[in-house]
Amino acid sequence: MNVNDTERMYALLEMLNYEPVSRPEDASLIIINSCSVREKPVHKVRSEVGKYRVLKQNNPRLKIGVGGCVAQQEKGKLLVDLPILDFVFGTDSIDKLPQIVQEVTATNRRAASAQFTHGEPYQIETLVKNPGVSTFVNIMKGCDNFCTFCVVPFTRGRERSRSLREIVADIEKLTVRGVKEVTLLGQNVNSYRSPDDGAGFAELLKRLATETDVKRIRFTSPHPKDFDEELAEVMQTYRQKIMEYIHLPAQSGNTEILENMNRGYTREDYIAKARMLQQKISGAVLSTDLIVGFPGETEDQFEDTMSLLDEVPFENIYAFKYSPRPNTKAAKMSNQIPEIVKSERLSRLLAKHRAQAFEMAKKYQNVTLNVLVEEFHDDENFCFGHSTQNKSVHFDGTRDLVGCTVPVKVTEATPLLLYGECV
Ligand code: SF4
Incomplete structure (x- = not known):
C-alpha cells in the first residue's frame, strides 16, 4: 500500500511541475513516506530526516515532509521533535499534498x-x-478488526470501500493505458462492500473478470475469517483471469494466541479454510504472515506455529518478531517475551520453512507456467515476470514480450526464482 501511495504522491506532485531527481542534493522537496507496522521503521524515519540536516542548512529553500503511517501516528509531534521538518501529512491527507506543498513553500510556515x-x-x-x-488499485482502506498487535486501525482509520462502479471504470481506463494486471489493495479486501449496492468482494472479482479487459487480477490481503466458499468458487470459475495465489495471513498456529490476538478464528478453522481453498481452487498456492513471540507465547504455543507449516504447504512465509505498537492492546500486556527468545524462535521458524521451500520448489521443475512478462533487461537479454502462482520467473527473451503472457518451461527451480525457457 505504501508503494502505491508513493506512486500517487509522484503523480500529484507532477501536477505542480515537480520532477524526480536521482540525488537528494538536487532536490527542492524531499518526502519520506513512512510505515509504522513495526517499531524499527519509526526510528528509521527520524534518522532519515536527520540525514538531510546539512542539505537544509546549505539550502534553506529545501522543504522536507513526512507522510504515511508514522505521520498519522505522531502528527505534529514530529514537527516538535524534528526542527528541520517542514510538514507532516497523514494517510487521509495524501490528496492534499499539492495544497500543503504550495502553502509551505509560499509562506515558509510549517504544517501538519x-x-x-x-x-x-x-x-x-x-x-x-x-x-x-x-x-x-485501492478498493478499500482501513480496518475494523482491531487485532490486538496491529497499529493499522489507528493509522489507516475505519474501513471504507470504493464503489464497485468506480473501480470497474478505473480499471478500464488503466487497461486503455496498457495495464495488463491489477493488484486490488486493501487492509482487509474480503470485507469489501460497495457503498452503492452492498456488493461484496466476490461480486467485485466477478465483475472485473467479466466487464473489463484486464488480463490478470490479484489481491492483497484477505482475512481468513472472511474468506468464504463463494469467493473461492468465483476464483475457480474465473481462473483464466484471477491468480490462484492466495496470501492468507495466519499470524499464529495456536488457538489461545489467536484468541489473544483477536483474530476471530482457531487453528482448526484456519487449517480447514486453507484446505477448502486447495480443494475448490485448482492449483491454489498459499503464503502467509506469522508473528513469533506474541506476549505470553509459550514454547508449546510456538511449536503450534511451527507445526502449522506441516499442515498447510505455504510456498512463502513472511515471519516477524512481535513488536509492540502504540495504542494497541498487546503492547500493554504484561507478559512480553524477551528479544532473545523471539529471535531464536524466528530463526527456527525460518529455517524450517527454508527447508520446506526447497522441497516445494522442485514441483515446478520441467513444468510449463503462464508468465506475464513485466520487464526486459537488455544488458543480459532476459525477461522477468510472474506466473499465475506468483512465482518469479526469469528467461531469455526479447523486449517485445513485455506485457504478453507467455508459456515458460522451468529448467531450474529455486524457492525464490524459477529459471526457464519460452516454449
Ligand atoms: S485485520 Fe489486518 S489490518 Fe486489520 S487489525 Fe488485523 S492485522 Fe491489522
Whole structure:
C-alpha cells in the first residue's frame, strides 16, 4: 500500500511541475513516506530526516515532509521533535499534498495535516504516472478488526470501500493505458462492500473478470475469517483471469494466541479454510504472515506455529518478531517475551520453512507456467515476470514480450526464482 501511495504522491506532485531527481542534493522537496507496522521503521524515519540536516542548512529553500503511517501516528509531534521538518501529512491527507506543498513553500510556515476523513465517501481514482504492465488499485482502506498487535486501525482509520462502479471504470481506463494486471489493495479486501449496492468482494472479482479487459487480477490481503466458499468458487470459475495465489495471513498456529490476538478464528478453522481453498481452487498456492513471540507465547504455543507449516504447504512465509505498537492492546500486556527468545524462535521458524521451500520448489521443475512478462533487461537479454502462482520467473527473451503472457518451461527451480525457457 505504501508503494502505491508513493506512486500517487509522484503523480500529484507532477501536477505542480515537480520532477524526480536521482540525488537528494538536487532536490527542492524531499518526502519520506513512512510505515509504522513495526517499531524499527519509526526510528528509521527520524534518522532519515536527520540525514538531510546539512542539505537544509546549505539550502534553506529545501522543504522536507513526512507522510504515511508514522505521520498519522505522531502528527505534529514530529514537527516538535524534528526542527528541520517542514510538514507532516497523514494517510487521509495524501490528496492534499499539492495544497500543503504550495502553502509551505509560499509562506515558509510549517504544517501538519493528519485528520481522518471518516465521514466522507472513499473516492480515489488511481493516479500513477507510468503504470507499466502491472499496477495497484485501492478498493478499500482501513480496518475494523482491531487485532490486538496491529497499529493499522489507528493509522489507516475505519474501513471504507470504493464503489464497485468506480473501480470497474478505473480499471478500464488503466487497461486503455496498457495495464495488463491489477493488484486490488486493501487492509482487509474480503470485507469489501460497495457503498452503492452492498456488493461484496466476490461480486467485485466477478465483475472485473467479466466487464473489463484486464488480463490478470490479484489481491492483497484477505482475512481468513472472511474468506468464504463463494469467493473461492468465483476464483475457480474465473481462473483464466484471477491468480490462484492466495496470501492468507495466519499470524499464529495456536488457538489461545489467536484468541489473544483477536483474530476471530482457531487453528482448526484456519487449517480447514486453507484446505477448502486447495480443494475448490485448482492449483491454489498459499503464503502467509506469522508473528513469533506474541506476549505470553509459550514454547508449546510456538511449536503450534511451527507445526502449522506441516499442515498447510505455504510456498512463502513472511515471519516477524512481535513488536509492540502504540495504542494497541498487546503492547500493554504484561507478559512480553524477551528479544532473545523471539529471535531464536524466528530463526527456527525460518529455517524450517527454508527447508520446506526447497522441497516445494522442485514441483515446478520441467513444468510449463503462464508468465506475464513485466520487464526486459537488455544488458543480459532476459525477461522477468510472474506466473499465475506468483512465482518469479526469469528467461531469455526479447523486449517485445513485455506485457504478453507467455508459456515458460522451468529448467531450474529455486524457492525464490524459477529459471526457464519460452516454449
Ligand atoms: S485485520 Fe489486518 S489490518 Fe486489520 S487489525 Fe488485523 S492485522 Fe491489522
